[in-house]
Amino acid sequence: MGPDLPSGPLILPGGLPIVKTDVLVPKSKEKKQAAPSDQAEKKKETPMEFLSSMAVVLVTGLFIITFNIQAFEIPSSSMENTLLIGDHVFVDRITIAPPTHWAAFEHYRKIQHGDLIVFLSPQTPGLYVVKRVIGIPGDRLHLRDGVVFRNGQPLDERGYVIHKIGDYNPYRDNFPAVPAMQAAAQVSSEWPVQVGVLKQGEDLVVPPDSYFGMGDNRDESYDSRYWGFIPRENIIGRPMFVYWSFQTPANQWQKTDMADRIKFLGHVALHFFDETRWRRMFHLVH
Secondary structure (H helix, E strand, O other): OOOOOOOOOOEEOOOOOEEEOOOOOOHHHHHHHHHHHHHHHOOOHHHHHEEEEEHHHHHHHHHHHHHHEEEEEOOOOOOOOOOOOOOOEEOOOOOHHHHOOOOOOOOOOOOOOOOOEEOOOOOOOOOEEEEEEEEOOEEEEEEEEEEEOOEEEEEEOOOOOOOOOOOOHHHHOOOOOOHHOOOOOOOOOOHHHHHHHEOOOOEOOOOOEEEEEEOOOOOOOOOOHHHHOHHHHHHHEEEEEEEOOOOOOHHHOOOOOEEEHHHHHHHHHHHHHEEOOOOHEEEEEE
């Protein structure tokens, strides 16, 4: 064993202590020293790189608008109070669309009971309609005094259905037991024939690749009771949320003349702030 060393600093001859230290560089100096290398690494974005970045953003946005979402306006009161006349909604075109192999990254699922769907009217070409899915393929449906029975069970629809008029209509409220000649609204000429073929007992059976849709404003909804099933290929997507809502006359969608359109656009510009339903902005639809 060698001699014990003193625990304190070593003292050189002459009385000067030896102290072990690490050389520290102040942060300010460290930054100053690193700055030239950082500047050398950071390159100014060239016009070509900027254009490439913008192109990626535009292509992504175009893809989303073209394939994923689409904007629609609600023209009628058949879905009140879930959707109001003048609601502008974004529609998800992917989730309930038929799955594709080229876009495996997208999320798909089957259409379910209670889904709201936007579709092309099977009766009026070019007309977009929104209804709630009441029946899917294989379901057995009938109405009794306005209550929907699905597969023998009454549906509890208190969360979304309203009866705005509150009157009684035999065909509307007891479909399909009552013949179409007793309907207050026009019934598609082919529909009674199809009902006769698909009716089993008191129920109407939904065929494959077809859906039975009804409006939430049940007394005023012109829906599958009058024009038939919704073909799978007619379905566009499902509403996600209201991005803008404006107080709109009930018959505005019927005014297709250019003069009427320009007049209404002027009205929107003049009353944008006081007739926009601000509380419905970004309202989720379900």
